[in-house]
Amino acid sequence: MPHDPDSNYDTLVNSDLLVMDWISANSSETFRPVTTGEVDNALKSLNNNKASDIHGLKAEHLKGAGPRATDMIAKLFNANLRHGLSNDFKCSYVIPIHKKGKDSTSTDNYRGITISPILCKTLEHVILNRIQPNLHQNKLQFGFTKGQSPTLATLVVTEAIADASDNKTPLFLLAVDVRKAFDVVRHDSLCRKFFHQVDPQCWKFICHNLKSSAQVKVGGLMGDLFDVQQGVGQGKILSTHSYKVYIDDLLDRLTSAANGYHIGDTFLGSPTCADDVLLISDSLLDLQTQLNTISDYANQEHYTPSILKSLSLLLSKFIVHHSQS
Secondary structure, three states, rough: OOOOOOHHHHHHHHHHHHHHHHHHHHOOOOOOOOOOOHHHHHHHOOOOOOOOOOOOOHHHHHHHHHHHHHHHHHHHHHHHHHHHHHHHHHHHEEEEEEEOOOOOOHHHHHHEEEEEHHHHHHHHHHHHHHHHOOOOOOOOOOOOOOOOHHHHHHHHHHHHHHHHHHOOEEEEEEEEEEEEEHHHHHHHHHHHHOOOOOHHHHHHHHHHHOOOOOEEEEEEEEOOOEEEEEEOOOOOOHHHHHHHHHHHHHHHHHHHHHOOOOOOOOOOOOOOOOOOEEEOOOOHHHHHHHHHHHEEEEEEEEOOOOEEOOOOOOEEEEEEEEOOO
């Protein structure tokens, strides 16, 4: 399912961002400094025994540095939030991880894991703790969410199957995936989506943090530095939350259109785990309408959805069809 970019949407995004930049730059909101308490909480969230960053630092270095260092880190964070992130905060390296069972000679079969500076990771935790309570999330998004589980997405599916069987109605399911989902996120569109959900200070950080640079590390050797122009960087603290913000509009469109399976007034038509969306419908026409909604969204956001597999269910008889885009 190739995408056909929507130039009108591109124009809208660009014009909106100009206005948002102006509003952010002229905001009267008082600067909210990072406290040592916030730094302490962020440090506790860092995982030990992880790879060193590009400067040779690990979480253990910051955690073991003591209270005086925590105070200095808070001051450093505040300077970066006031004046923009320094290059030392934004320079990462990427380790390509081979996907098991895939052809190792194809670059498409590697997942890039971003190792960002540990100071930037710590600041990302501070920002995440500030913004997470206000982030909107569709009720059918079950991926990377505290208090939720992909198991609940399977419960939605089994309930739909049971209901269709009880009512002797057909049921159609279509699994849709996004190729290299985390790597193709548009920075301009993501910043636009974040604007109304976070305060100007956090918004500036998120947008500046996206405009990073990186090197690829293979076999202990570093490649040339390059500018990262798209993607949220798998491995970064904000990456999964950023992707959920990015795709949330799509899930809201599917929910509000209500083309999909219902039990009573409850819509069950698009259970999702991060970038994996399952379309459920009792009508092939409604299923095609849902697929058209995804296609339109992909055209706007410049990504390529692919149909992994389709499963049609009629009462207790299953017919499985496999297709590739």
